[in-house]
Amino acid sequence: AQSVTQPDIHITVSEGASLELRCNYSYGATPYLFWYVQSPGQGLQLLLKYFSGDTLVQGIKGFEAEFKRSQSSFNLRKPSVHWSDAAEYFCAVGERGNEKLTFGTGTRLTIIP
Amino acid sequence: DGGITQSPKYLFRKEGQNVTLSCEQNLNHDAMYWYRQDPGQGLRLIYYSQIVNDFQKGDIAEGYSVSREKKESFPLTVTSAQKNPTAFYLCASRGAWRGEQYFGPGTRLTVT
Numbered sequence: 001a002q003s004v005t006q007p008d009i010h011i012t013v014s015e016g017a018s019l020e021l022r023c024n025y026s027y028g029a030t031p032y033l034f035w036y037v038q039s040p041g042q043g044l045q046l047l048l049k050y051f052s053g054d055t056l057v058q059g060i061k062g063f064e065a066e067f068k069r070s071q072s073s074f075n076l077r078k079p080s081v082h083w084s085d086a087a088e089y090f091c092a093v094g095e096r097g098n099e100k101l102t103f104g105t106g107t108r109l110t111i112i113p
Numbered sequence: 114d115g116g117i118t119q120s121p122k123y124l125f126r127k128e129g130q131n132v133t134l135s136c137e138q139n140l141n142h143d144a145m146y147w148y149r150q151d152p153g154q155g156l157r158l159i160y161y162s163q164i165v166n167d168f169q170k171g172d173i174a175e176g177y178s179v180s181r182e183k184k185e186s187f188p189l190t191v192t193s194a195q196k197n198p199t200a201f202y203l204c205a206s207r208g209a210w211r212g213e214q215y216f217g218p219g220t221r222l223t224v225t
Contacts (some may be wrong), residue, residue, distance in 0.1 A: 032212040034212075040202075046213050090156070
């Protein structure tokens with residue numbers, strides 16, 4: 001069965017500093033991988049996705065993620081965070097032919113001035 | 114504008130009452146999903162539907178029911194059998210060939 005681990009429950013970063021949110025997955029074949037962001041009381045917004053090809057994918061709001069098959073990881077990065085990036089971030093994994101996604105438990109990001 | 118709508122935003126019910134949450138999409142997506150979100154637990158799948166008049170149980174279907182009579186609509190009923198119904202409920206849809214799901218704004222249900 002698929003599983004997704006986001007080892008960091010809460011991360012605090014200074015505004016302007018770089019960010020890396022970790023995501024590890026357990027899956028046998030090449031998965032579909034996603035990062036979503038959720039502001040308090042809102043739905044989830046898709047930041048970026050990986051299906052195949054180039055392992056470094058660019059997303060919206062200046063985010064990027066790198067798929068590393070050898071480490072079963074899909075970490076999310078941003079070179080310089082803004083106060084508006086404060087939110088909860090979810091990693092998700094899917095597979096070809098499977099209608100379902102498996103979500104991690106999320107990482108809450110706090111930005112300090 | 115294309116998207117997913119959920120109504121109402123906030124819903125309050127007394128224990129023992131059934132309640133139905135609305136989810137509508139105009140993205141022409143085939144698949145639709147219902148998730149429950151509790152603090153610290155991420156998203157848990159309740160039910161999903163790949164096509165009209167067909168749906169499957171997710172991981173936590175007990176105490177919930179759904180219908181899919183139209184492609185655009187996938188309402189969720191929280192029945193009195195659901196032991197702990199207070200939660201944030203999210204609806205999502207997925208296009209026919211892409212893997213990503215698109216989410217509605219959610220409904221916060223409080224049962225007292």
